[in-house]
Amino acid sequence: MKQTIFIITSIWFLSATTGxxxxxxxxxxxxxxxxxxxxxxxxxxxxxxxxxTLPSKEEVRFSRISYLLSNFYLIDENNFKxxxxxxxxxxxxxxxxxxxxxxxxxxxxxxxxxxxxxxxSNTNHGNPNIYVTNHPLSPINNSLHWNxxxxxxxxxxxxxxxxxxESFIFHLAGAMNRVDIExxxxxxxxxxxxxxxxxxxxxxxxxxPEVYNIKTDGSSTHNVSDTVTLKLFENMNDVFTISNIxxx
Amino acid sequence: MKKSLTIILLTLxxxxxxxxxxxxxxxxxxxxPYYFNYNTSLLPPPRIPADNPISVEGVQLGRMLFYxxxxxxxxxxxxxSCHNQKxxxxxxxxxxxxxxxxxxxxxxxxxxxxxxxxxxxxxxxxRSNLLRHQAIEPIIDETEMNETIDxxxxxxxxxxxxxxxxxxxxxxxxxxxxxxxxxxxQFMLSIISSDSKFDHVMLGLxxxxxxxxxxxxxxxxEAITIQNEVxxxxxxxxxxxxxxxxxxxxxxxxxxxxNGLSDNGDKGLGGVTGDPRDDYKFKTxxxxxxxxxxxxxxxxRFKTLEEVxxxxxxxxxxxxxxxxxxxxxxxxLKDSVYLSPEHKKALVAFLKTLTDESLxxxxxxxxxx
Numbered sequence: 073m074k075q076t077i078f079i080i081t082s083i084w085f086l087s088a089t090t091g092x093x094x095x096x097x098x099x100x101x102x103x104x105x106x107x108x109x110x111x112x113x114x115x116x117x118x119x120x121x122x123x124x125t126l127p128s129k130e131e132v133r134f135s136r137i138s139y140l141l142s143n144f145y146l147i148d149e150n151n152f153k154x155x156x157x158x159x160x161x162x163x164x165x166x167x168x169x170x171x172x173x174x175x176x177x178x179x180x181x182x183x184x185x186x187x188x189x190x191x192x193s194n195t196n197h198g199n200p201n202i203y204v205t206n207h208p209l210s211p212i213n214n215s216l217h218w219n220x221x222x223x224x225x226x227x228x229x230x231x232x233x234x235x236x237x238e239s240f241i242f243h244l245a246g247a248m249n250r251v252d253i254e255x256x257x258x259x260x261x262x263x264x265x266x267x268x269x270x271x272x273x274x275x276x277x278x279x280x281p282e283v284y285n286i287k288t289d290g291s292s293t294h295n296v297s298d299t300v301t302l303k304l305f306e307n308m309n310d311v312f313t314i315s316n317i318x319x320x
Numbered sequence: 321m322k323k324s325l326t327i328i329l330l331t332l333x334x335x336x337x338x339x340x341x342x343x344x345x346x347x348x349x350x351x352x353p354y355y356f357n358y359n360t361s362l363l364p365p366p367r368i369p370a371d372n373p374i375s376v377e378g379v380q381l382g383r384m385l386f387y388x389x390x391x392x393x394x395x396x397x398x399x400x401s402c403h404n405q406k407x408x409x410x411x412x413x414x415x416x417x418x419x420x421x422x423x424x425x426x427x428x429x430x431x432x433x434x435x436x437x438x439x440x441x442x443x444x445x446x447r448s449n450l451l452r453h454q455a456i457e458p459i460i461d462e463t464e465m466n467e468t469i470d471x472x473x474x475x476x477x478x479x480x481x482x483x484x485x486x487x488x489x490x491x492x493x494x495x496x497x498x499x500x501x502x503x504x505x506q507f508m509l510s511i512i513s514s515d516s517k518f519d520h521v522m523l524g525l526x527x528x529x530x531x532x533x534x535x536x537x538x539x540x541x542e543a544i545t546i547q548n549e550v551x552x553x554x555x556x557x558x559x560x561x562x563x564x565x566x567x568x569x570x571x572x573x574x575x576x577x578x579n580g581l582s583d584n585g586d587k588g589l590g591g592v593t594g595d596p597r598d599d600y601k602f603k604t605x606x607x608x609x610x611x612x613x614x615x616x617x618x619x620x621r622f623k624t625l626e627e628v629x630x631x632x633x634x635x636x637x638x639x640x641x642x643x644x645x646x647x648x649x650x651x652x653l654k655d656s657v658y659l660s661p662e663h664k665k666a667l668v669a670f671l672k673t674l675t676d677e678s679l680x681x682x683x684x685x686x687x688x689x
Contacts, residue, residue, distance in 0.1 A: 121597070135648060201360065201569055205367045205437060211568035212364065212437050215575060219540050219567050230648035241648040292651050294542050 128285035134231035162208035190226030190250035246296030351375035377489035382507025392465035408609035415620035428620035452501030535670025571607035580636035
């Protein structure tokens with residue numbers, strides 16, 4: 073009998089110390105926010121290689137729209153910014169890379185979110201070889217890097233104007249041109265993951281505050297300070313709107 | 321009774337712990353991790369396939385296969401026959417390679433280095449997504465080694481040397497197509513090039529000559545077409561626009577692009593995807609070691625770097641196989657671009673700083689036989 077008790081006790085002890093018991097994990101907080109971006113041209117869904125009429129009345133087809141987002145933050149009910157460090161999005165409409173999952177979202181009541189189109193100067197001019205190939209800032213991944221430590225293209229817009237069958241290529245860069253976006257939309261973060269839906273209106277790139285005319289304003293730029301760059305960056309302030317933030 | 325109870329309880333314990341017991345590896349297969357030796361400020365972090373971790377033994381087996389004519393039908397050609405190390409693993413300045421049957425290929429042999437960072441397909445037309453699949457194709461291609469994979473497997477399984485090296489590198493005891501591909505993949509992934517003069521300059525160990533410096537500016541500057549040129553001698557006003565497609569530290573771009581060449585009947589990526597928008601798009605290859613990889617382009621049509629430079633500066637619109645309005649990457653080059661003879665020479669001088677002599681002689685990449 074003593075031997076049996078010893079065996080049972082030993083088994084209990086072994087089980088307890090080797091973790092054989094299966095425990096149901098307690099419900100954990102999910103501190104993420106999935107962000108998806110839908111592309112529009114005014115009121116229509118936007119697609120590459122489809123014909124659109126710009127506010128300048130020029131008919132165009134886009135073949136590439138790629139950009140980088142950084143500096144994500146939340147605005148809490150006291151108007152404090154909760155920064156979400158080291159989180160980036162490389163978006164490329166052509167390859168459907170248009171969503172990301174923000175992590176480390178604290179519970180709380182918020183009034184909106186913010187982010188930047190482009191990068192701060194240090195990140196922009198840092199060594200791009202530190203990033204693994206699938207990182208949003210890997211030049212191999214995003215094809216948005218200018219040369220050796222030359223910085224990133226924040227937004228690349230490429231396509232052709234149909235009337236004269238000429239290509240256009242806008243590679244917009246320069247840390248001083250970074251566009252800071254803030255979108256008001258109240259939401260509460262509890263235990264569950266959140267989902268945010270943003271809208272990117274391509275038409276806004278070519279109007280508001282100023283209509284951009286490719287033929288007269290210019291069909292290309294790779295300069296951080298020419299009028300083409302400055303005008304298109306200025307128009308970028310209104311490309312994003314927010315349609316919803318809620319639980320998944 | 322006590323004995324029975326003990327057995328039952330122990331059985332129950334073992335069953336309840338089966339997951340734990342199954343986690344204990346039975347006779348685990350061990351290889352030696354392969355460490356890459358390059359300056360990580362010059363190239364990105366290693367990118368290794370999760371299902372083919374690189375080992376010293378795997379690289380060695382791949383190296384043996386790469387240099388062994390056993391892979392060809394008449395044992396006359398190995399991978400290295402058309403990918404010679406001294407030419408940055410291209411084919412000895414040949415426009416097209418000649419197969420074991422004397423058949424001439426239709427595309428120029430591609431360089432082999434820094435392949436771990438190629439993420440959108442291999443071959444000029446991108447028809448292989450994985451390097452291990454690419455590695456098999458020349459073996460079975462009638463115009464190249466003209467061998468069957470079954471015959472290669474038989475030959476390798478008959479060899480005590482190969483069986484011994486297989487058992488060091490992989491858990492398998494006999495060769496199969498996947499193992500051959502994976503071993504070749506490991507060897508090719510191990511070939512790194514980041515020891516050129518350009519790299520030394522980036523690390524502050526050497527300096528460019530004045531001519532090379534000028535060439536670097538030209539490389540990284542946007543071209544200005546002749547009709548818009550106001551002062552061709554103004555250094556702010558010239559460029560060859562190379563950086564758009566060869567701009568990062570690998571001097572390549574992941575996308576397959578059309579570059580304004582005239583039609584030679586080869587549709588490149590379009591021939592693979594069937595999408596007319598991909599017609600005449602080819603792999604955007606690295607310019608590292610470009611001095612050693614002549615002739616140039618997918619069909620080796622240009623013999624020298626000077627011819628290549630002249631092509632990009634000439635009127636592409638007149639001869640391009642594609643409507644260049646669909647190729648914004650060539651926006652600045654589609655019309656004639658002026659570069660003075662001195663500037664063309666400077667550009668070529670800069671391109672030659674990308675030559676990595678150590679790649680051409682490194683024993684790690686040479687024949688093990």
